[in-house]
Amino acid sequence: TQSTDETTKFYDFVVVSNRLPVDRVVDADGNESWKGSPGGLVTALEPIMRSNDGAWVGWGGQADLDIEPFDNDGIHIVSVPLSEEDIEKYYEGFSNDTLWPLYHDVIAPPTYHREWWESYVAVNQRFADAAAAVSAQGGVVWVQDYQLQLVPKMLRDKRPDLTIGFFNHIPFPPYGIYSQLPWRAAIIEGLLGADVIGFQRVADASNFARAVRRLTTSSTKTTTIEVASPGHPTRRVIAKAFPISIDSRSFEELARQPHIQARAKEIREGLGNPKTIMLGVDRLDYTKGIGHRLKAYGELLADGRIKVEDVTLVQVASPSRERVQAYMDLRDEIELTVGRINGDFATMSHTAISYHHHGYPRDEMAALYLAADIMLVTALRDGMNLVAKEYVAARFDDDGILVLSEFAGASDELKRAMRINPHDIDGLKETILQAIAMPKRERVARMRSLRKRVLEYDVARWSTSFLSTLAGVRGEREDIETG
Numbered sequence: 466t467q468s469t470d471e472t473t474k475f476y477d478f479v480v481v482s483n484r485l486p487v488d489r490v491v492d493a494d495g496n497e498s499w500k501g502s503p504g505g506l507v508t509a510l511e512p513i514m515r516s517n518d519g520a521w522v523g524w525g526g527q528a529d530l531d532i533e534p535f536d537n538d539g540i541h542i543v544s545v546p547l548s549e550e551d552i553e554k555y556y557e558g559f560s561n562d563t564l565w566p567l568y569h570d571v572i573a574p575p576t577y578h579r580e581w582w583e584s585y586v587a588v589n590q591r592f593a594d595a596a597a598a599v600s601a602q603g604g605v606v607w608v609q610d611y612q613l614q615l616v617p618k619m620l621r622d623k624r625p626d627l628t629i630g631f632f633n634h635i636p637f638p639p640y641g642i643y644s645q646l647p648w649r650a651a652i653i654e655g656l657l658g659a660d661v662i663g664f665q666r667v668a669d670a671s672n673f674a675r676a677v678r679r680l681t682t683s684s685t686k687t688t689t690i691e692v693a694s695p696g697h698p699t700r701r702v703i704a705k706a707f708p709i710s711i712d713s714r715s716f717e718e719l720a721r722q723p724h725i726q727a728r729a730k731e732i733r734e735g736l737g738n739p740k741t742i743m744l745g746v747d748r749l750d751y752t753k754g755i756g757h758r759l760k761a762y763g764e765l766l767a768d769g770r771i772k773v774e775d776v777t778l779v780q781v782a783s784p785s786r787e788r789v790q791a792y793m794d795l796r797d798e799i800e801l802t803v804g805r806i807n808g809d810f811a812t813m814s815h816t817a818i819s820y821h822h823h824g825y826p827r828d829e830m831a832a833l834y835l836a837a838d839i840m841l842v843t844a845l846r847d848g849m850n851l852v853a854k855e856y857v858a859a860r861f862d863d864d865g866i867l868v869l870s871e872f873a874g875a876s877d878e879l880k881r882a883m884r885i886n887p888h889d890i891d892g893l894k895e896t897i898l899q900a901i902a903m904p905k906r907e908r909v910a911r912m913r914s915l916r917k918r919v920l921e922y923d924v925a926r927w928s929t930s931f932l933s934t935l936a937g938v939r940g941e942r943e944d945i946e947t948g
């Protein structure tokens with residue numbers, strides 16, 4: 466722990482994200498400690514953090530948590546405190562009830578409140594100030610995701626010496642939708658403070674470029690934006706697709722472990738040894754198309770085209786954003802549907818849908834992926850969808866079928882998945898029937914091709930590609946500055 470000025474260090478590589486990669490845990494005696502949360506981003510950035518003297522700036526996940534910076538497993542952690550009111554307005558409000566639905570093609574209606582926006586601006590400024598305070602002269606700062614879109618410009622205004630990257634994990638919507646946002650120009654200007662702006666798909670980057678053309682005087686040419694601001698030389702910003710991925714090898718290694726394989730068998734037996742297990746794994750979110758999936762499965766049962774004894778659906782819906790009204794409504798709707806389908810079709814020995822409203826450890830997820838003959842990813846809109854990639858990485862046996870929505874970013878890469886339009890319930894039902902009947906030879910051919918992609922394009926490749934683009938921009942700038 467460091468607290469005084471004389472021990473203050475500055476870091477060459479700083480990551481800024483809404484949530485820190487650690488969780489605070491308090492034991493029975495009230496002792497506090499921090500536990501690393503092994504998300505994909507941490508795994509990808511850990512090696513870079515260690516070799517570059519890295520710091521991570523973010524919120525600790527609880528209200529009014531004001532803690533001194535500390536080192537955790539080689540990463541310097543800087544916490545940005547949020548009050549109960551900040552959480553309500555900046556996080557649950559503007560981030561999750563304005564930007565989230567707007568950026569996902571208004572699947573749910575976005576709410577626009579001026580006080581939420583004011584809070585978003587104020588909190589973004591605090592993140593920017595915290596990042597500015599720990600960044601070394603000429604350092605690199607990488608800002609993550611839609612909660613912090615104003616940070617790049619705020620940081621540049623304060624620290625023009627920094628090289629700034631931004632990555633948007635969710636889609637960037639078409640201009641016709643984006644233009645609803647009362648603060649649409651301010652957000653574009655905020656993002657243009659970065660040197661490199663990364664998106665999941667090529668389409669997201671071009672939606673962004675169009676918004677830039679409509680809302681600013683900057684010009685765009687494919688992935689390059691020339692940002693003109695009065696009194697400053699023209700600045701080049703790169704905006705392009707860097708599709709995120711997972712730590713594919715480690716997922717495969719996990720799935721290969723004998724206890725995971727044994728657990729997969731046990732899951733199958735527990736479900737009464739059906740011929741086909743279908744699986745859905747999502748945060749309980751209206752973007753994920755869980756209702757569409759349930760509808761297709763329920764209709765197939767009702768039509769008598771499948772039987773509960775033969776085809777079971779396991780749905781893991783991990784709790785998410787439970788204080789936002791749209792999420793409460795969604796939960797009610799999903800659980801009513803699950804109850805109806807089970808009520809109509811379950812027998813004493815076989816349930817139709819095995820529904821789980823809680824998170825599971827990674828081990829159990831891997832076992833579920835191995836147990837599932839068909840993975841259903843039916844998102845209505847999704848930046849990437851890592852679940853699809855995890856399923857593929859887990860299938861070292863080259864078996865299993867991925868049914869994948871064309872509205873998930875992953876669909877741009879995973880071309881041999883069975884791609885579906887989740888709005889087309891009849892099409893989805895036909896695809897499910899085809900998947901159930903697919904011969905092993907075709908399953909293997911498809912899975913091999915999917916695995917090739919996911920194992921080659923892993924999360925390390927993603928971060929390396931983003932950061933080397935950023936380093937390129939920085940090199941160019943140094944050339945200009947030194948003549």
Ligand code: GDG
Nearest residue numbers: 634709747748783823824825826827847848849850851852
């Ligand atoms: C956003 C974008 C983009 C879920 N339930 C459990 C659990 N998970 C894990 C999954 C997966 C991750 O959470 C979810 O990632 P997704 O990509 O599927 O979706 P979002 O949470 O919406 O993520 C998305 C992503 O950011 C990255 O840029 O791909 O489009 O929306 O890793 O496995 N993990 C465990 N137990 C659970 O119950 N252990």
